[in-house]
Amino acid sequence: MYISRSILLLLMFSYLLFLTSVDWVSQPQGAWYRPFIVGLLVILIAALCHREQNSDDL
Numbered sequence: 001m002y003i004s005r006s007i008l009l010l011l012m013f014s015y016l017l018f019l020t021s022v023d024w025v026s027q028p029q030g031a032w033y034r035p036f037i038v039g040l041l042v043i044l045i046a047a048l049c050h051r052e053q054n055s056d057d058l
Contacts, residue, residue: 006049
């Protein structure tokens, strides 16, 4: 089974972001939009990795 580079990087970054930001996101006195910032970063990183892929690689 082939896993593309963009999917693999998305999984790696999401795992690392989850480990490092779980305390920051879950603070009760924090802003309501903190979880959405983390999600947006993961989506942007995946989109950039997928954009760099050539059409010949598909």
